[in-house]
Amino acid sequence: MNRYETVFIMTPVLSVDQVAETVEKYKAFLKEHKATIVHEESWGLRKLAYPIQKKSTGFYQLLEFEADAPVILPFETEFRRDERIIRFLSTRMEKHHVTYAESRRNKSKDAPVAAPETTEEA
DSSP states (O other), X not given: OEEEEEEEEEOTTSOHHHHHHHHXXXXXXXXXXXXXXXXXXXXXXXXEEEEETTEEEEEEEEEEEEXXXXXXXXXXXXXXXXXXXXXXXXXXXXXXXXXXXXXXXXXXXXXXXXXXXXXXXX
């Protein structure tokens, strides 16, 4: 099994429930094809670098999963058929990419919350 990372952007006109439903659809697709979801992140509504389909924002979602190679083509076909998805990118993660992703996740979990800075005027 290979490890893959997929980032997809959903149209900004969706409600929060529709976004969650869309993400669940793709997670269910992966589970149905015997893939294991390792990590997922919702990056929320973000500004796009350039307009896509006359939209300047979109809901970003990251899925990291382990699957056999034949799963990727039908998975990406589902993205192409779904009008709620405006862009997607799937990449196979090499060992250094996996190590970096895991360290980034661990660092964000262990990062202490910074105390707010106070300014004192005399």
